[in-house]
Amino acid sequence: MRRRTTLATPPPSGTAVYPANVETLQALVNTEPGIFYAGQxxxxxxxxxxxxxxxxxxxxxxxxxxxxxxxxxxxRSGKSVLAAQLMAGFAVNQRMGLLVLDPQGEFGKDRLAAGDHRVDFSIKRLLGALVPPRVAMVTSTDDVALEGSEAFTEILRREGFFGTLGFKGHSKEREASERMASMLSDLTDADGKRRPIRDIRSADLPLLVKDLARFADVIYASRPGIAPGEGQRAQDVLARYQLDEVRLKRIWHESLTSFRTDNGRIALSDLIQRVLHDREVVVLSFSQEDSKSGVPYFLLNEILTRLRHVIHRNFQRGEGSNALIVLDEAHLFAGEHASESADGSRTRTMLAQSVRMTGKYGVGWFFITQTLHDFDKTILRQLQVKIFGQGFKVGADREYVQTELGPEGFARYCSLPDPKRTGRYTFMITGPIVSLGSLGTPLVLQGFRSGDDLVRANPHCFAAAVPADELRQPALEWA
Ligand SMILES: Nc1ncnc2c1ncn2[C@@H]1O[C@H](COP(=O)(O)OP(=O)(O)OP(=O)(O)O)[C@@H](O)[C@H]1O
Ligand SMILES: [Mg+2]
Structure with missing residues (x-):
């Protein structure tokens, strides 16, 4: 007799025990929603x-x-590969939207597709083989219009706008840029409606600079008794503006390009709405241009800000969300590196807050990260599902994994094969996605060797694999 129980104790002695086979295993779980085989x-x-x-x-x-x-x-422990398969598994839920934030452009280029010659985990193909098929919209931050005033002033800052006006050094530049951002947020049109950044006009610039000049007197603390705007610093800012007006105007206009929607860009909020409302799969790669001068914290800030807005707006309309946001290379934004700069720390904090906030509205997160012990603790504590691959057998990481997996689980973890030597990509999984076993026992999963194996293991989700010649198409065509 086969029966599924929630008992966490072994059966009484005398009970006959047989090794499970594929059929018994499937018979145990096949009536449950969401069953997906992601490895063996x-x-x-x-x-x-x-x-x-x-x-x-x-x-x-x-x-x-x-x-x-x-x-x-x-x-190279196989995280992105396994994550791609789990994304496909979540995408089986047609009512779910998926947003993949892809800082390295790996998913956007479908790098895990056959191009690597050894493996083929094309997400395009996996999504296309679902019944009914799903198509991902693939885009990059180059083709998305930003909206926030902080993002705009950050771009201005990077282009040297505030430095040229005499705000020297990172902290003064930052203060000036924050001041400008708040002025921009206050700009209204004739009806008193907030004016989006994309509608800023050239005529606004001299007025904004004047205000900034007044502010210079404040932050540089000109001699007491002098009204802001009448001090030496204010004069200096205005003089520098006169001197470099042409260049400053050019920076201003070029920075605005990333915000305009009349050049074919889709507004970031609209993109997010495609995930939250239209339940689409969207892959958003970060442009190489934006990553050139370090980790583009401001981009993630902007995405998080828009995300909150859209979630709130939908909620006020009585619309819940049902979506998963995947963040690859999450250590860049929530690890040690991020806490080394003011910008990074801000992003890290904002990310932790966003995770808590979005969760209440039905938006989950999936972090893919190389580091563990220095990963933001507020975020770690909120993760119900943890998947450990190769690399945390020593040091501070070890302690964390030990606590998470328990002594037996950790011993098992230490015995996992090294993927680089064996070609076997094994993970230990804890949390509610583990469907068999007593509560809390970590599951060992060895990744499939190809997307085809995944498709074959899940005939209830996929149609037969898409013919191989279709995958020879250049990855970019699938946008
Ligand atoms: N299940 C698998 N079967 C066969 N090969 C795999 C598997 N998983 C990963 N690989 C191989 O290992 C390589 C690295 O995998 P992947 O890109 O997923 O690593 P990663 O952990 O995301 O690394 P990084 O942190 O650098 O992004 C793949 O390009 C592929 O060659
Ligand atoms: Mg990766």
Missing amino acids: SPGDGLPVPLTLRHFGKTEDGGFGEAVMLGIFGQT
Whole structure:
């Protein structure tokens, strides 16, 4: 007799025990929503079922809440590959939107597709093989119009706008840029409606500079008794503006390009709405241009800000959300590196707050990261699902994994094969996506060797694989 129980104790002695086979395993779980096989059990090769449900009500086959996930592992431990497969698994839920934030442009270029010659985990193909198929919109921050005044003044700052006006040094530049951002947020049209950045006119510039000049007297603390705007600093800012007006105007106009929508760019809020409202799959790569001068913290800030706005707007219209946001290379934004600068720390804090806030509205997060012990603790604490790949057997990481997996689990973790030597990509998984086993026991999963294996293991989700010649198309064509 086969029966599924929630008992966490072994059966009484005398109970006959048989090794499971594929059929018994599937019979145990196949009535459950969200079953998805993303790999196999290393010992016996049985496909391992995971529960990848949407974040809606349990009556509708969902988790009943947004789930937060994290996948950890050193570089080339197979994180992105496994994450791509789990994304496909979540995408089986047609009512779910997916937003992939892709700082390295890896998913955007579909790099895990056959181009690498050794593996083929094309997300395009996996999504296309779903029944019914799903198509991802692939775009880059070059083709998206930013909206926030902070993002605008950050671009101005990077282009040397505030430095040219005499605000020297990072902190003065920052103060000037914050002041400008708040002035821009206050700009209104004739009806008193807030004017978006994309509608800023050239005529606004001299007025804004005048205000900035007044502000210079304040932050440089000119002699007491002198009204702001009448001090030496203000004069200096205005003189510098006169001197460099042509160049400053050019910087201003060029910076505005990233905000205009009349040049074919789609507004970031509209892109986010395609995920939250239209339940689409969107891959947003960060442009190389924006990453040139360090980690583009301001881009993630801008995305997080728009995300909050859109979630709130939808909520006020009585519309809940049901979406997963994937952040690859999350250590860049929530690791040690981020806390080394003021910009980075701000982003890290904002990300942690966003995770908490969006969760309440049905928007979950999936972090892909190389580091563990220095990853933001506020975020770590909010992750229900943790997936550990190769790389955390020593030091501060070790302690964390040990606590998470328990002594037995950790011993098992230490015995996992090294993927670089063995070509076997193994992970330990804890949390609500583990569908079999007693609560809290970590699951060992060895990744499939190709997208085709994944498709074959999940006939209830995929149609037969798309013919191989279709995948020879250049990846960019799938936009
Ligand atoms: N399941 C798998 N089967 C076969 N090969 C794999 C598998 N997973 C990963 N690989 C191989 O390992 C390489 C690195 O994998 P992946 O890009 O997922 O690593 P990563 O952990 O995301 O690394 P990084 O942190 O540098 O982004 C892949 O390009 C592929 O060659
Ligand atoms: Mg990766």
